Amino acid sequence: MTADLNDATLALRLAQGTGEILKGVRNVGLLRGTTLGDAGDTLAQDWIERCLHLHRPDDGMLSEEAADTPERLNKDRVWIIDPLDGTREFASGRQDWAVHIALAENGTITQSAVGMPDLGKVFHTNEVRAVDGPKTNRLVVSRNSPPDIGEFLAHELGMELVTMGSCGAKTVSVILGDNDAYVHAGGQYEWDNAAPVGVAQASGLHTTRLDGSRPTYNNKSPYLPDLLICRPDIAEPLLAAAAKYKQEHGSFGE
Template identity: 30%
Template structure:
């Protein structure tokens, strides 16, 4: 490759360094509120809580990231959507605290999720779980890492450890149910996907109406660890669209993914 060609390749490693530093700053700020008294209000007609910590973390992320990359778009759970993001090739996709309900109740399974999405595809992603002391990260052409060490999905055994909501199990195809062991509830969707990436579980089924900010960073980390997140029809996800919600999804690796998607198709109305 020529020197000229090299100079125009996007520097996703530099973006990774940027979002990692911002995620750590935001997560450490949120940790200062954790298991203490703080304000909480409800949005989306009372369905979704948001805490002072969510907003403080969001302010740090937005201030740092857009100051460094003013030409990037912005999509965050805690910011009113600005459709100018649709005109940008590259966008920050952010959840300041993924697992807010867990955070509010004092449980440590929550994380800061930050992704850089370029032309609909995540190209750099970070998950920071400060209460657990864990950092997951990846770029489009790099390894998935946890606390600096390379991670990979595990080889599926005869019995699959699958994270799935209890009310969905009975809707899966019966033969598949006999091959799985249900993992108890993991309140952060992003962290649940990271658990597949580092080999703790084999897969998960994601209910309808997850959002870009729940998924983008973890999707990249999982893919670089050897797994995949797909629609029940097997299609990869695209991000930074006008509609930022998704249908029923499955995540796993290899044959475990194909079997999971096949068993999950009845969950998605057509």
């Protein structure tokens, strides 16, 4: 490890730098659509890999944009990253895309950063606090793959259902108090939610899977399909409603 660059600073700078790369690729206007998204993914992944190889050569890595290898399972420290979460949103000019950088130590997220480049902000574990204001009575779910359980929970608790892109963007919306809760079921992997979970936990939000258990990271299978991030004061009724949904449907919709 480079002695003058601690884990928190490294996570923050990786999120900052990746955001600048992605904005640069998009803002010059030479690429569009899937070509733009692919270029952003590739360039951001390459830069992050080079930085980690230089500053944390002994750590493992799990990324959406890199081939997974079993070597990471023998590492106590593993960086879990998604260089560009919300590729569709990024490529279409929306703001609800994010950069995810997380460090898992023995299965637990110890440092993380969620970059929101179009907002000019990085939310990171060493400096984040959830807004403790009046409830909005809104539940946010995926824009591209809204889970059936989301509509069920919103109906059970009398909440308004809203949609957004990136997992990081949805988590940040709860941290900022724009939404009271974020629920997901089906189709997520560790790189999708590791950084958001780390930042949400550090902010004081409730963060579990839909059965109430804590998510763990650097598992052999990175599939981690369900998640609840919410204000602590509404966690109990949301978990109770999720249990009711599972009892009626047999699963959370994974």
